[in-house]
Amino acid sequence: MTDVIPDGLLKSWPWYVTGPLIGLFAPLLLVVGNRLFGVSSNLRHMCAPFASGIAYFRYDWRGLGGWNLAFALGILIGGGVAGIGFRNPEPVAIAAATRSALETLGVHSFSGLAPSDLFSWASLLTSRGLLLVVGGGFLVGFGTAYAGGCTSGHGISGIADLQPASFVALLGFFAGGIVGTFVLLPLILR
Amino acid sequence: MTTVTATETLDVTRPAHAPGIWIYLAVGVLFGIVITKGEVISWFRIQEMFRFQGFHMYGVFLTALPTAIVSVQWLKRSHARTIGGDPISIPPKPLGDGIRYGVGGVIFGLGWALTGACPGPLFALAGGGFPVMLVAILSAMAGTWTYGLLRAKLPH
Numbered sequence: 001m002t003d004v005i006p007d008g009l010l011k012s013w014p015w016y017v018t019g020p021l022i023g024l025f026a027p028l029l030l031v032v033g034n035r036l037f038g039v040s041s042n043l044r045h046m047c048a049p050f051a052s053g054i055a056y057f058r059y060d061w062r063g064l065g066g067w068n069l070a071f072a073l074g075i076l077i078g079g080g081v082a083g084i085g086f087r088n089p090e091p092v093a094i095a096a097a098t099r100s101a102l103e104t105l106g107v108h109s110f111s112g113l114a115p116s117d118l119f120s121w122a123s124l125l126t127s128r129g130l131l132l133v134v135g136g137g138f139l140v141g142f143g144t145a146y147a148g149g150c151t152s153g154h155g156i157s158g159i160a161d162l163q164p165a166s167f168v169a170l171l172g173f174f175a176g177g178i179v180g181t182f183v184l185l186p187l188i189l190r
Numbered sequence: 191m192t193t194v195t196a197t198e199t200l201d202v203t204r205p206a207h208a209p210g211i212w213i214y215l216a217v218g219v220l221f222g223i224v225i226t227k228g229e230v231i232s233w234f235r236i237q238e239m240f241r242f243q244g245f246h247m248y249g250v251f252l253t254a255l256p257t258a259i260v261s262v263q264w265l266k267r268s269h270a271r272t273i274g275g276d277p278i279s280i281p282p283k284p285l286g287d288g289i290r291y292g293v294g295g296v297i298f299g300l301g302w303a304l305t306g307a308c309p310g311p312l313f314a315l316a317g318g319g320f321p322v323m324l325v326a327i328l329s330a331m332a333g334t335w336t337y338g339l340l341r342a343k344l345p346h
Contacts, residue, residue: 015249018228022250023257025221027265030278032217033209039309043327043334056338067214074218075310076317081219082226083318092234095243102237112319113226114233114306119320136304137312137326141333143298144309146344147291148283150298151308154291155251158283160258161266165283165291172295173302174240180303181240188304 005086012088026160035067038153040144042072083113105189131188147172209274222314231314233306240303290346301333 029035044057045065051057091110099110109117123129144150147169149158155173158166229235230250239247262280264270270278285291302308305326307315312330316323337344 012229013224013227015228015246016253018224018230019250019253020257021224022221022228022230023254024261025217025224026258027261028217029214030262030265030280031270031272032213033274034272034276034278035214036280039313040334042313043309043331044338047331047335047338051335051338054335054338056341057335066211067208070211070214071218071221072313074215074220075222075225075313076218077215078219078222078224079226079231079314079316079318080222082223083231083314086227087319088227092229092232094234094238098234098238098241098243101241101243102234110234113229113231114315114320119233119315119322121322124322124325132304133322133326134329136301137329138333138336139297139301140305140307140309140312140326141301141330141335142337143294143296143301143333144330145294145334145337147294147298150310151302152310154283154295156254156258157262157280159255160262161280161282162259162263163283163285165285165288168285168288168291169295172292173299176296176299176301177236177240177303178299179296180300181237184300185303 009086010088012090012092022156023160026157029071033067036153037157038068038149039072039075040141040150040153041065042068043141044145045069105186107189128188135188143176221310222317225311226314226318231307231311231318236302236306286346290344293345301330 026037029037042065045061045068048057048059048061048065092113107115107117109115117123118129118132120129124133147154149166149169151173154166154169159170225231228250229246235247238244265278266280272278298308305312307323307326309330312323312327316327
């Protein structure tokens with residue numbers, strides 16, 4: 001299929017195209033239906049039908065979260081359109097220094113958007129794959145719920161609304177990310 | 191310690207002229223395409239960012255934020271309405287003593303470095319050739335569930 005698609009549609013987009021487009025989703029959702037751009041609330045909405053014994057999950061998840069669940073399903077479909085249908089055949093053009101640092105940690109697959117030696121069904125059977133996918137996923141879900149938002153809800157929407165809480169959260173995201181990169185990742189990958 | 195109500199982090203104002211849910215599905219598809227084509231969902235790009243070795247992700251943030259700030263502030267200050275005619279209002283996130291944002295933010299950041307994906311990218315990756323990320327989403331749900339269980343005992 002990809003043979004008939006012009007190269008220009010397969011290429012990745014530069015930051016100066018991607019960034020402004022991402023920034024427009026906050027005003028777009030407000031104009032469409034007074035919705036606050038964010039994704040992590042979906043983790044709560046997806047628990048809510050099964051966790052009504054816990055006060056945090058006792059709310060009208062269909063009414064409050066229906067739009068957001070549709071949005072998340074759309075993201076999944078959009079990922080398929082761009083990541084499979086219009087898949088970029090070139091590897092992600094990361095800095096040479098990053099590539100060699102990751103090679104030192106034992107990452108060998110550099111094609112595609114994420115290393116297939118870490119993020120595949122087979123890797124779930126290895127301790128490193130399990131810790132990255134299951135351990136990392138758990139931290140993402142716990143942390144975003146505790147912080148009340150993720151890179152979208154705090155990083156874009158909250159900052160766009162100039163909320164001090166979101167500036168604190170964004171600093172936290174980066175502090176955690178740096179510790180995760182330089183402390184946890186070497187422990188897991190070695 | 192501030193008390194937290196169940197719906198505090200949710201957008202509780204339901205618009206009177208709510209558009210059909212398919213609109214949000216369509217906007218989600220567009221967002222999924224943008225973050226996938228822009229490589230924002232790439233574990234490699236996230237590593238490059240946290241190692242301060244490339245400009246790509248910083249370029250994305252440094253152009254996304256001014257775009258979002260200017261457009262959202264303009265919507266607020268011009269008292270713009272939705273396409274259905276409802277007023278646009280953004281619920282404030284009470285700062286309190288900020289513990290939940292700092293501590294929760296750091297915990298999320300740790301996970302972001304490991305999975306290379308925040309929640310939006312988890313969905314895009316799951317659909318975009320990395321179905322194993324459905325397991326990461328399930329695990330993230332378990333994390334959110336655990337927060338819900340412990341919420342009353344955690345400092346906010």
